[in-house]
Amino acid sequence: MKETIAALRALERKNYAYTYAQSLITYDAETGAPAESAAGRAEAVEVLSRAQFDLLTDPALDALLDRADEAAGNEQEHAEVRELRRMLSRIRPIPADEYAAFERLTQESVAAWAKAKKAGDFSLFAPCLEKLVEGRRRQAEQIAPGRDPYETLLDQYEPGLTVERCDAFFATVRGAVVPLLEAVQARGSAVRTDFLDQEWPVEGQRALAQKIMKLWGLDPERCVLAESEHPFTDGFNTSDVRITTHYMPRDVLSSLYSVAHEGGHALYELHVDPALNYTVLAGGASMGLHESQSRLFENMVGRSKGCIHLLWPTLNTLFHNQLGGVTEEEFYRAANRAEPGLIRTEADELTYCLHILVRYELEKALMHGELTVADLPAAWNEKYREYLGLDVPDDARGVLQDIHWAWGNFGYFPSYALGSAYAAQAVDSLQKTIDFDAMYEAGDLGPLRDALTDRLWRYGNLKETGWLVESLCGGPFDPKYYISYLKKKYTELYCL
DSSP: OHHHHHHHHHHHHHHHHHHHHHHHHHHHHHHTSOTTOHHHHHHHHHHHHHHHHHHHTOTHHHHHHHHHHHHOOSHHHHHHHHHHHHHHHHHTTSOHHHHHHHHHHHHHHHHHHHHHHHHTOGGGTHHHHHHHHHHHHHHHHHHSTTSOHHHHHHHHHSTTOOHHHHHHHHHHHHHHHHHHHHHHHHTOSOSOOTTTSSOOOHHHHHHHHHHHHHHHTOOTTTEEEEEOSSOOEEEEETTEEEEEEOOBTTBHHHHHHHHHHHHHHHHHHHTSOGGGTTSTTOSOSOHHHHHHHHHIIIIIITTSHHHHHHHHHHHHHHTTTTTTTOOHHHHHHHHTOOOOOSOGGGOOHHHHHHHHHHHHHHHHHHHTTSSOSTTHHHHHHHHHHHHHOOOOOOSTTTTTSOSTTTTTOTTOTHHHHHHHHHHHHHHHHHTTTOOHHHHHHHTOOHHHHHHHHHHTGGGTTSSOHHHHHHHHHTSSOOTHHHHHHHHHHHHHHTTO
């Protein structure tokens, strides 16, 4: 029995090594690699992904998993078998050469996307995107013949999520957000924002980022911050988590809240039980759960009055000239304003789900064959006029603003909206046992970290996603908590 589990763990360690190498290549590509280095990365990733594919599709693995399931003596060992089988069900139906070629394509596509975004020219990225859409649709049909291909992709990011559930969720949220946004806009300029558009020295922003990391409790010996075009988090193991941000000289809130957001992801990765390292149970259980932590720390914590009060002395020290004549209350209100904008990552809490709704409807249409890549920019622009009342001036601030599709991540975007809703319900539950005001007054987020470790973080992927959602939320998921949170916040902020 011990030999069987040892063989299982040896296989998982090999799988971890391949994943680590490919993730490190991607991290390097976004943070420090030369602009023309994509070809070499693509070559390496194709070779590594093919080797990993061969490891996981070896026919002998089936017998090992059967023996391991019988030999398993605890919950973790049974869960490792479960997750490996789930992983195999998503890989084995895809031909080996096609699998490796697609991984190579993502490296080439990210480089093409970066050039297209810089030039503001979608045509430079469109050929790659056509291959990505075709490839993902074909893979989805190989994995689950006869099933809605987009639903198969949704399930890979949030196990159990269906198109029907997504449609119902977005309909509920949109039905509440649209009239609330209309009421906010009818109030006019109730929030002062004139001081935001000015030069905010990048060195000061870097110092503020380090303040956020310290306040969040991110151990600098295990978590580092770098810079990239699009902020992201990579969790390699519980002693190695990388986050990135992007500094904008005329927008201090952008980097502040991207670090707050990515810091939430990092906390989740850092607090997984170390016993799960190098197994298929390491890291977050789903992208909805992962985004719940990033959105919780970005918004429910980072934009709270208590947190901004904690940051106010640092803000004034770093940006004394910029904040001259600005009160703490005015800064709080500006950080929480509701104002339709073009960029998802800069969106306020109220309009954020509308940004996600645009992407959900477009990528669903792409996967259903109802929308062509060539027509995507026009469709994007039309939805921004419909949902946010905005005209998109160029592709860089439109269809090219996100990196997700270049990575081949179709079906990911709904996780952001679900994560926001999970977070709102979790905070509603956590407030019954945690005095958030006292926590901010003490300047120590330890009680919140401890509670989230107990409810979610420590489990990694040990438990099924549905169980973890209920554990985090304090009961069955219900979007009414998210709607109530938004209504309460913006009714108070805008005196509706």
